[in-house]
Each structure stands twice: as C-alpha cells, then as structure tokens.
Amino acid sequence: MLTDREEEILEALWGEIVEKKNKSCDISVLKDDDIIKKLASLDYVEIKNNQIKLTNKGKEEAKNCV
Numbered sequence: 001m002l003t004d005r006e007e008e009i010l011e012a013l014w015g016e017i018v019e020k021k022n023k024s025c026d027i028s029v030l031k032d033d034d035i036i037k038k039l040a041s042l043d044y045v046e047i048k049n050n051q052i053k054l055t056n057k058g059k060e061e062a063k064n065c066v
Contacts, residue, residue, distance in 0.1 A: 007065045013054050014062035024053035
C-alpha cells in the first residue's frame with residue numbers, strides 16, 4: 001500500500017503526463033527524491049535522462065488516486 005505522499009506524487013504525475021498529453025515530465029518538478037526512487041523500485045515510474053514517466057502499473061494506480 002502506498003503512503004499519502006506517494007499517492008500525491010502519482011496524482012501530480014497523472015496531471016502532468018496524462019491530462020496534458022505529455023510522454024514524461026522533467027524530474028526536477030518533483031522534489032521528493034526518496035519517494036521517487038521508491039516508486040521507481042516498485043515499478044510505478046520510470047526515470048531516464050532526467051525525465052520521469054508513469055509505467056502502465058503507475059498509470060493504473062495514479063488513475064485511482066485522481
């Protein structure tokens with residue numbers, strides 16, 4: 001189960017990526033490095049070249065948070 005802060009980050013990513021129809025967003029938008037690393041280790045997000053994007057698992061969870 002995710003913490004409230006983890007859910008808030010997924011919800012923010014949903015808004016930045018899905019609702020705005022972006023493929024990813026700059027990771028600097030999110031300040032919580034430890035939580036981002038945890039979400040990546042749980043396969044909710046993927047980080048590559050300073051960009052963060054939701055995985056399919058992350059999209060499903062983020063959709064439920066919105």
